[in-house]
Amino acid sequence: MNIKILLLNGPNLNLLGEREPGIYGATTLADLESALQSQAHALGAELSCQQSNHEGQLIDWLHEARSWAQGVIFNPGAYTHTSIALADAIKATGLTVIEVHLSNIYQREAFRHHSMIAPVAWGQISGLGPEGYALALRALVKRAESQLV
Ligand code: DQA
Numbered sequence: 713m714n715i716k717i718l719l720l721n722g723p724n725l726n727l728l729g730e731r732e733p734g735i736y737g738a739t740t741l742a743d744l745e746s747a748l749q750s751q752a753h754a755l756g757a758e759l760s761c762q763q764s765n766h767e768g769q770l771i772d773w774l775h776e777a778r779s780w781a782q783g784v785i786f787n788p789g790a791y792t793h794t795s796i797a798l799a800d801a802i803k804a805t806g807l808t809v810i811e812v813h814l815s816n817i818y819q820r821e822a823f824r825h826h827s828m829i830a831p832v833a834w835g836q837i838s839g840l841g842p843e844g845y846a847l848a849l850r851a852l853v854k855r856a857e858s859q860l861v
Pocket of ligand 1: 788791812824
């Protein structure tokens, strides 16, 4: 069975590359996704990439993923700090989620220091730029492989 991972990006992440590049860097979402697709391929996994600015859409994708994904790399954007609904969706689905942030949310404004997602995530990576997604992918694939044996 092929290991299948979902990459989920939340609000405003479609603007990566042009959005506050001093904070989020110059890499576009398309570049990030294609680099991750290649990495997934090299690891023998399949990666499906989705981005939405809408909370309900993100919830629907999480619900769908419970029937096919072995793990989720999730940058919920600002919903990280506000969304009980996304946290509930992760809990309800039982999906293994790694929360990823390009910036170090703990070095920024106080309202970014709290994550609603962290308590229901397997782990959190914050502040490593696009490398954080790559590390999350590696960790999820490794975890899924160890569960196959
Ligand atoms: C972010 C951090 C959030 O606080 C912010 O609202 C984002 C991006 C990050 O990747 O660093 O939209 O999740």
